[in-house]
Amino acid sequence: xxxxxxxxxxxxxxxxxxxxxxxxxxxxxxxxxxxxxxxxxxxxxxxxxxxxxxxxxxxxxxxxxxxxxxxxxxxxxxxxxxxxxxxxxxxxxxxxxxxxxxxxxxxxxxxxxxxxxxxxxxxxxxxxxxxxxxxxxxxxxxxxxxxxxxxxxxxxxxxxxxxxxxxxxxxxxxxxxxxxxxxxxxxxxxxxxxxxxxxxxxxxxxxxxxxxxxxxxxxxxxxxxxxxxxxxxxxxxxxxxxxxxxxxxxxxxxxxxxxxxxxxxxxxxxxxxxxxxxxxxxxxxxxxxxxxxxxxxxxxxxxxxxxxxxxxxxxxxxxx
Amino acid sequence: xxxxxxxxxxxxxxxxxxxxxxxxxxxxxxxxxxxxxxxxxxxxxxxxxxxxxxxxxxxxxxxxxxxxxxxxxxxxxxxxxxxxxxxxxxxxxxxxxxxxxxxxxxxxxxxxxxxxxxxxxxxxxxxxxxxxxxxxxxxxxxxxxxxxxxxxxxxxxxxxxxxxxxxxxxxxxxxxxxxxxxxxxxxxxxxxxxxxxxxxxxxxxxxxxxxxxxxxxxxxxxxxxxxxxxxxxxxxxxxxxxxxxxxxxxxxxxxxxxxxxxxxxxxxxxxxxxxxxxxxxxxxxxxxxxxxxxxxxxxxxxxxxxxxxxxxxxxxxxxxxxxxxxxxxxxxxxxxxxxxxxxxxxxxxxxxxxxxxxxxxxxxxxxxxxxxxxxxxxxxxxxxxxxxxxxxxxxxxxxxxxxxxxxxxxxxxxxxxxxxxxxxxxxxxxxxxxxxxxxxxxxxxxxxxxxxxxxxxxxxxxxxxxxxxxxxxxxxxxxxxxxxxxxxxxxxxxxxxxxxxxxxxxxxxxxxxxxxxxxxxxxxxxxxxxxxxxxxxxxxxxxxxxxxxxxxxxxxxxxxxxxxxxxxxxxxxxxxxxxxxxxx
Numbered sequence: 001x002x003x004x005x006x007x008x009x010x011x012x013x014x015x016x017x018x019x020x021x022x023x024x025x026x027x028x029x030x031x032x033x034x035x036x037x038x039x040x041x042x043x044x045x046x047x048x049x050x051x052x053x054x055x056x057x058x059x060x061x062x063x064x065x066x067x068x069x070x071x072x073x074x075x076x077x078x079x080x081x082x083x084x085x086x087x088x089x090x091x092x093x094x095x096x097x098x099x100x101x102x103x104x105x106x107x108x109x110x111x112x113x114x115x116x117x118x119x120x121x122x123x124x125x126x127x128x129x130x131x132x133x134x135x136x137x138x139x140x141x142x143x144x145x146x147x148x149x150x151x152x153x154x155x156x157x158x159x160x161x162x163x164x165x166x167x168x169x170x171x172x173x174x175x176x177x178x179x180x181x182x183x184x185x186x187x188x189x190x191x192x193x194x195x196x197x198x199x200x201x202x203x204x205x206x207x208x209x210x211x212x213x214x215x216x217x218x219x220x221x222x223x224x225x226x227x228x229x230x231x232x233x234x235x236x237x238x239x240x241x242x243x244x245x246x247x248x249x250x251x252x253x254x255x256x257x258x259x260x261x262x263x264x265x266x267x268x269x270x271x272x273x274x275x276x277x278x279x280x281x282x283x284x285x286x287x288x289x290x291x292x293x294x295x296x297x298x299x300x301x302x303x304x305x306x307x308x309x310x311x312x313x314x315x316x317x318x319x320x
Numbered sequence: 321x322x323x324x325x326x327x328x329x330x331x332x333x334x335x336x337x338x339x340x341x342x343x344x345x346x347x348x349x350x351x352x353x354x355x356x357x358x359x360x361x362x363x364x365x366x367x368x369x370x371x372x373x374x375x376x377x378x379x380x381x382x383x384x385x386x387x388x389x390x391x392x393x394x395x396x397x398x399x400x401x402x403x404x405x406x407x408x409x410x411x412x413x414x415x416x417x418x419x420x421x422x423x424x425x426x427x428x429x430x431x432x433x434x435x436x437x438x439x440x441x442x443x444x445x446x447x448x449x450x451x452x453x454x455x456x457x458x459x460x461x462x463x464x465x466x467x468x469x470x471x472x473x474x475x476x477x478x479x480x481x482x483x484x485x486x487x488x489x490x491x492x493x494x495x496x497x498x499x500x501x502x503x504x505x506x507x508x509x510x511x512x513x514x515x516x517x518x519x520x521x522x523x524x525x526x527x528x529x530x531x532x533x534x535x536x537x538x539x540x541x542x543x544x545x546x547x548x549x550x551x552x553x554x555x556x557x558x559x560x561x562x563x564x565x566x567x568x569x570x571x572x573x574x575x576x577x578x579x580x581x582x583x584x585x586x587x588x589x590x591x592x593x594x595x596x597x598x599x600x601x602x603x604x605x606x607x608x609x610x611x612x613x614x615x616x617x618x619x620x621x622x623x624x625x626x627x628x629x630x631x632x633x634x635x636x637x638x639x640x641x642x643x644x645x646x647x648x649x650x651x652x653x654x655x656x657x658x659x660x661x662x663x664x665x666x667x668x669x670x671x672x673x674x675x676x677x678x679x680x681x682x683x684x685x686x687x688x689x690x691x692x693x694x695x696x697x698x699x700x701x702x703x704x705x706x707x708x709x710x711x712x713x714x715x716x717x718x719x720x721x722x723x724x725x726x727x728x729x730x731x732x733x734x735x736x737x738x739x740x741x742x743x744x745x746x747x748x749x750x751x752x753x754x755x756x757x758x759x760x761x762x763x764x765x766x767x768x769x770x771x772x773x774x775x776x777x778x779x780x781x782x783x784x785x786x787x788x789x790x791x792x793x794x795x796x797x798x799x800x801x802x803x804x805x806x807x808x809x810x811x812x813x814x815x816x817x818x819x820x821x822x823x824x825x826x827x828x829x830x831x832x833x834x835x836x837x838x839x840x841x842x843x844x845x846x847x848x849x850x851x852x853x854x855x856x857x858x859x860x861x862x863x864x865x866x867x868x869x870x871x872x873x874x875x876x877x878x879x880x881x882x883x884x885x886x887x888x889x890x891x892x893x894x895x896x897x898x899x900x901x902x903x904x
Contacts, residue, residue, distance in 0.1 A: 032777075032778065032782075033775070033777030033778055033781050033782075034777075034781045034782075034822075037777070037780070037781045037785075037822070037823050038777055038781070039378075039379075039384070039466075040466070040468045040823065041386045041468040041469075042780060042785065042823060042825050043386075043468055043469055043472060043802075043812060043825060044466075044468040044469075044823055045471055045472070045820070045823075046820050046821070046822065046823065047471065048466050048467070048468055048470075048471060049822065049823055051463035051466040052463075052466045052536075054463055054535075055463055055464050055466060055535050055536040056536060082566065084376070084378070084566070085376070085377075085541075085560075085566035085567075086536060086538050086540065086541055086560075087541070087560055087561075087566050091561070092566060092567070095561075095565060095566075095568070096567070151601065151602065154602055155605075160606050160609055160610055161602070161605040161606055161609050169602070169606065170598050170599065170602040170603070170606065171372065171595050171598050171602075171603070171606070264597075265597075265598075265599050266599050266601075266602060267598075267602075268595070268597055268598030268599065268602070268603075270565075270567055270568040270596075270597050274567060274597050275567055278376055278567055278597075281777075282376075283777065
């Protein structure tokens with residue numbers, strides 16, 4: 001198992017290098033904004049542009065620029081400096097990461113706590129009003145764009161612009177270390193909004209998996225042996241049905257930790273997603289590279305974690 | 321002159337819904353050039369103003385800053401030699417300077433006396449001298465700073481052509497309170513006006529030099545205040561992670577060393593907080609419903625409509641917020657033919673283009689390039705226009721267009737060439753709609769077209785500002801003056817000497833020798849009226865070429881909470897001036 005994990009980690013490192021190379025190539029090859037021009041404004045002479053390129057190191061050969069970046073990351077853990085704010089990219093990431101982690105973890109808790117019971121109940125009560133309500137609600141949740149849902153939530157429940165002012169609104173986020181209670185209340189609406197789509201997707205998937213699993217021979221055997229329905233469903237059925245979802249959850253969590261840009265934007269949460277978006281707007285390559293690598297890291301780590309969890313949930317994987 | 325992207329096209333469009341307001345523009349606050357503006361006197365002291373903005377600060381370094389929001393911020397944190405009063409966007413008044421600028425009779429020397437008693441904020445804490453202004457300007461030529469307009473406005477200073485950040489021979493400081501600029505050409509009056517830009521704000525060399533030695537300079541993150549406010553910083557003056565967290569927040573607090581006796585500005589507020597990164601859709605509503613808030617972004621069309629209908633005293637339309645035009649590439653066929661250009665101008669329905677953005681409320685239909693509030697506007701034709709027949713009818717004149725087509729050799733009034741015109745416009749309504757109107761107009765005249773809609777920075781950086789991209793039409797261009805002088809509007813935009821292989825500001829690539837010569841003379845013209853006459857005439861010349869189609873003189877909407885007595889900076893698109901604004 002340890003060798004397997006080690007292999008995955010090494011492969012993950014290779015992937016990170018490839019991702020960084022791809023990001024670099026995309027940034028310079030595709031028609032995007034020129035950071036020197038953005039910094040200079042449209043009145044700058046070619047000489048001024050040249051000065052700015054020199055100052056930012058943009059006039060060096062692309063291979064040299066990439067090598068500098070790679071060697072700085074590998075040997076000095078230095079992601080460089082933002083073209084825009086001149087702040088170290090590492091500190092920008094560290095500053096934004098807690099908000100994104102807070103947002104993601106809270107949303108996960110909600111979607112797991114809601115999606116699993118909904119999926120199970122809908123599967124075990126197929127065709128009843130509970131099932132119809134669950135699947136219909138899930139369809140609504142999947143269809144509603146997060147940005148729109150966020151706006152609706154704010155217009156309904158935010159304490160500054162809402163019709164029923166129940167929760168703190170956009171821009172109210174504070175770090176947990178500053179004020180835990182305000183941290184919690186400010187994230188209630190974003191958590192619910194971010195979790196809604198995932199809840200819907202996972203509830204539907206789980207329902208489908210459960211229906212399939214509950215018709216398996218071993219479930220029939222379990223019932224024949226006299227096990228209670230609750231034990232059959234929750235112990236034998238759910239365990240098998242939830243396994244494929246763990247893979248999906250791993251990817252989703254990794255992606256969300258890389259930034260939930262729409263939710264962060266609509267609720268004014270200074271997270272990694274916003275940082276990435278702003279960096280793209282400003283053609284701030286070092287920050288783009290930093291946020292992309294961070295997101296890739298999360299996805300890779302989540303994948304490894306999923307594989308380990310898989311081995312726990314499914315004994316066949318362990319012995320394979 | 322055009323500012324960086326976020327200043328270049330600042331006016332977020334207003335949806336057609338706003339048009340339904342019908343009588344927009346008929347109120348006292350109609351945003352017209354004659355709109356009366358609060359000058360802020362008698363405000364209440366104290367309180368915290370919070371600015372909500374989706375956009376981060378571009379730079380805190382006065383040697384770099386060029387964006388609208390950044391200028392608004394810096395105008396309260398540093399003191400330039402001269403500045404505009406918020407209600408007068410035309411005439412400069414002394415700020416750090418003690419008196420009006422003294423221009424020598426030959427126009428080649430500018431002398432400025434500096435106030436005594438102005439002190440730097442922490443951690444420098446000493447009196448500002450003329451040497452600090454000298455260093456501030458010299459560092460603009462330092463490649464690590466690379467000021468975007470230093471060579472344009474300070475380029476005539478003796479020795480500036482060789483400057484790389486060290487002393488410039490033509491900037492002299494005979495004593496602590498005097499700075500003298502010696503110029504190679506008689507452009508001193510233009511230079512005096514250019515000192516309203518933040519490059520002339522004092523920078524303490526003993527503090528900034530080590531920071532300027534870094535590439536790029538990090539002085540912006542250690543900005544030393546000379547104005548009524550400063551960015552909250554640690555003991556060493558580092559604002560990063562203290563008063564300024566990129567993409568999150570910025571906090572302006574009182575500069576403890578500021579003395580009201582040395583400043584004409586009241587500085588009522590105790591603090592100004594920037595909350596960065598929210599959605600303008602939400603922030604706008606928060607501003608209208610909340611207390612002590614102003615919106616740093618252009619309000620969304622829905623918000624403008626809501627404010628206009630329900631909270632008229634919480635919205636201000638700033639006149640003179642720039643102009644919009646469509647450029648026709650004069651360097652390549654088919655628009656190297658002036659008659660074809662005029663045909664397109666004549667056919668274009670500029671009224672519809674404005675209607676898409678919100679109608680009268682968003683500005684006046686433009687008929688030339690100097691816009692209201694810029695010196696020379698009246699001389700260039702004023703509201704009535706230059707008399708060019710192809711711009712007379714805002715709804716478009718198909719018959720006239722066909723006459724111009726025939727004059728260009730197309731007997732049936734339709735273009736019959738084979739080439740496909742490349743049109744590059746802005747993605748996202750209503751800009752994309754405006755681009756589509758131009759596209760449709762061209763097709764109606766028989767042109768084959770290919771419309772490409774891209775992001776604003778891509779439009780300028782990869783297409784419209786790059787001659788080798790061979791774009792035929794750029795319909796969504798915008799221009800904002802740097803200060804009230806007409807040269808800043810017309811010179812780079814239409815002077816053949818400003819056609820650069822990249823970052824080209826002369827988008828139609830107009831290279832008319834007569835116009836170039838007139839501009840060369842205009843640059844050296846001294847005196848307000850003489851300059852207004854000279855540049856007004858140039859405006860008429862440029863308009864007559866049909867190289868670009870002026871279609872809107874912008875008004876910029878700004879919104880604020882009911883308890884905010886916003887004193888808008890007319891020179892800077894009507895943002896609330898922090899040094900004059902107060903809470904009710």
